[in-house]
Amino acid sequence: MNWFCWVRLLSSLCIHLSCGLVESKLQTRLIYGREAQLFEHPYQAAVVSNTKNFFLICNGVLISPNQFMTLSFCLVHDTASQLKVILGWDSVNGPANSFQQTLRVTRNKLPNKNEIKDGIAVLTLATNVRLNKNIQIPRVDTWSSYINTSCVTIGLGQTNADDPQMLSTLQTASLYVISKEECISRWPAEAYYLRNPRYICAYDRFGRPEGQKAVCANDEGAPLLCGQQKNVLIGLLLLQPQNCDGDQLSIYLSMHDYKKWL
Template identity: 25%
Template sequence: MLLSVCILLSVFSLSGGLESRIVGGREVKPHSRPYMVSLQYKRQHKCGGMLIKDDYVLTSAHCLDKTTNYLEVVLGAHNISQNEKSQQIIQVEKYIPHRNYTRNDFTYDIMLLKLKTKAVLNEFVDVIELPENNEDIPARVECSIAGWGMEKPGGEASTVLLEVSLKLQFSFECKNRWRNYFNSEKMICSISNGKRAFCQGDSGSPLFCDSKLQGMAAYTDPANCTSKKYPEVYMKISAFLPWILKNIKRL
C-alpha cells in the first residue's frame, strides 16, 4: 500500500496532478457563488480559490510554482473564456504558503494571497464567510464543490463554473488508503461514486456542507479522478483558522 501511495505522489510531482477539476458536474447559476476565484497564468485557469477579504484569497499551497510571479486573480467570473463585464482581474502582491508545507507532506497545503489592490465588492464579487470554530464534520453529509475544469478525466476544461454534489466519508477510509499522507485533524475525506469528483485544475475551491464552508479541494488520484479506490482529500479550513487570522492581521 505504501508503495502505491509513493507512486501516486511521484506522479503528482511530475505531472502537477495535485491540481484538480470538476468531473460530472452541472453548470452553476451565473454569479451565484460571488466568492469564487480563478487563479490564472497567461489567461489560462490554473487553480481555484476563494475571496475571504477584499484583498485576500485562500487557496492551495501546491499552486505555488515557478509561474506564480505571473499569477492573476480573476473575480466575478462565470465564463472564464470571455471578458465578462463583471470580472475583476487583480495581480498578487504576496504569496503566503503555510510555513510547514512541503511537496512531500500535504498536511499544510494551504496558502493566502495578498492582492495588490482591493476587490470592489458588489453583486458579482463578495467575500466568503469562514467557519467559526473547529468542529467535527460527520460522514455521509451531503456536500458540494464548484470549479472550472475538465468534465471528464483527460477531457477538455470547462469554460463555465460547474458544481458537483458528493457525500463525505469516514476519515479512516482516507487513512487506510493514504496512510501518513492523510491527517484526520486537518483534512476531510470523500470517495467518488465513479461519476462525480473533483480532478486536475480545481485545487483551492471551497467545499460546502449543509450550506457552510468546511473544506478546500486538495488532492486525489491524478490517474483517475473518479477512482473509487483512492478517496479525495480536502483541507479542513476550520483547523487553520488561527493561522489564517494571524496572517491577515499581520500584514
C-alpha cells in the same frame, strides 16, 4: 502503484511521496458536475497568470476584501507580479466582475518540509475588492460539523481523464462529507495518509447520474462549501485519483486549521 501516487496535469511540479518515493505529478478533478448557473456561487475565485494569456493556475476563495487563498503548491513557480485574481465569473471566455493584481504572496510555514501539499498561500491584492451579490467572502468552519452532510464544490476541468480539453464554464458538484472512521473503513489501504487531521474525505455518495459530466483535472483549490446556503468553507480540493469514478475519494485540505495563521 499506491493509490496516492497520482498524476497532476496542471503543472510540472514533482514531489517525492512516501509511497515508494515515486516521482509523480498530481492530478485532481471535480466529479460529475453540472454547469453552474450565472453567479450561482459568489464564493468561488481563481488565480491566473499575467504572462500566459490569463492561464488558469488554481481555484480558491476570497478571505477578506484584499486577500485570496489557494493551495501553496499551485504557486511554486510564480511571483506576485505575474498573478491576477479573478472574481465574479462563470466562464473562462465570459466577463469577470473583478480582476485584481496581486501585491504579495505569502505561504504558510509547514511543520514538515515533506508535506508540500499541506500548505496554503495567501495572495494580498493591490486594492480592496468591492463585495456585491456576485463576490462574497465565505465563513470558515470546522469540517467535523458537516460530517454526513452534502456539500458542493466548484471549478473548471476536463470531462475525461484521457481528454486534455478543459471545460470553459464553471462546474458544480455535490459531495458527501464522511468521518475519518468511515473514510478509513472504505479505503483501508490508505489509512496512514487519511489519518492526517488536515484531510477531509468526501465522495459522490449516490454515484454518477446518467448524462452528467465528470471533470477530471485542473480543479486544484476548488472550495468545498457546506451549510444550508452553501456559504461555509471547510476545505480546498487537494487530491484525487486518476480515474473519474464518482464513488472514488476526494481529499480536501481543511481550512479551519489555518484560521489562526490567517
